[in-house]
Amino acid sequence: MREKLVVVGQGYVGLPLAMRAVDAGFDVVGIDLDEWRVKRLNAAESYVEDVGDDLLAAAHRSGRYLASGDYADAEGFDICVITVPTPLREGVPDLRHIGSAGESIAPLVRRGATVVLESTTYPGTTEEYLRPLLEEGSGLQAPEDFFLGYSPERIDPGNPQWRLDNTPKVVSGLDGASLERIGAFYGRIVQEVVPVSSLQVAELCKLLENTFRHVNIALVNELSIFAQQLGIDVWEAIDAASTKPFGYMRFTPGPGVGGHCLPIDPSYLSWKVKRSLGHNFRFVELANDINDHMPDHVVHRLILGLNRRSKSIKGSRVLLLGLAYKKNAGDCRESPAIEVARALWKLGADVRAADPHVDDSLLPPGIEIVRPTGRELALADAVVILTDHDCFDYELVEQMGAFVFDTRNRCRGPNVERL
Incomplete structure (x- = not known):
């Protein structure tokens, strides 16, 4: 009989894990409370770069994958892995997503089941925060009745060399039996498992x-x-x-x-x-x-560069290349490039941006999305390379940009200044 795996969170961590588990023979339910995500996943339309539509479609054809926003579909699980976000709120760790997942999954925990937290968090979270939620909601005790552990995610979105399956996986358990159970599970998913002595060591x-x-x-x-x-x-x-x-x-x-x-x-x-x-x-x-002030430094350098060319930042047409936070990553909401764009817009610049990987609905007002054509580059008073996507034609940028401020070391020439 196949084991049932529930993966809570179907983002850039949870979805690749779900797909690997399908390949390993698990029946997988991917829980996500975002209705848009669930609808797209069940239509075999991926929004995660590391998971192609073809892989998602194959998982559906196998009959071993279901995306759902209803925790009732998680009933009867053998293993549950929680991969929800852990943001900061006013400088304080925000564990509400872990708390919500724990409270929702707790009534479904059976004797002999396993729960693993993968969300990045401070040492002590699994034992001191998640464990009581699971015990209270299930009426069971860990480790006597169910297994509990922590395994930090090591996903690098868009990295073609290091994927989930070939990146060593650190695992930990509340006790020896939990560690053995969790190590055996991930041993079916990845090539190398690295056990450590405690939950806190894995969290740290x-x-x-x-x-x-x-x-x-x-x-x-x-x-x-x-x-x-x-x-x-x-x-x-x-x-x-x-x-x-x-x-x-x-x-x-x-x-x-x-x-x-x-x-x-x-x-x-x-x-x-x-x-x-x-x-x-x-x-x-x-x-x-230091890192928080780098967007301000980029804006300062750009202002100085325009001043040397007898131009004011106010009214200047500035083309930003790359809004996502890294190569080939589509999420720009946590990107320093967005901070640069906002600052330039507030200073009165005419801000344009090119990035084929981002959804323009996520952008703040005042930023026009354009294609980095030769004409667009030539019309810009300044071109700023913020993320060095491989899809950009850097030779064209060098040729057509009157002033190029390059924060990623991709361009050369008399019209180029580098960070």
């Missing part, structure tokens, strides 16, 4: 991974500011340093950090340290300050 692992990236991006962002003022090409220095085969990892500057993780996850760790120990996590707070 995820925050460590993203904090590492966050502080190193802040380092090169601040370095880029000072290098430009010193008249040094920071990009050439980074290229040179990257030839060192040991003791160095390449990070590059940009207009800020965006997405669901980097701007948020380190703050979860900082909040936990402050709340539990009464200390400030100075590295994280400094990195937040």
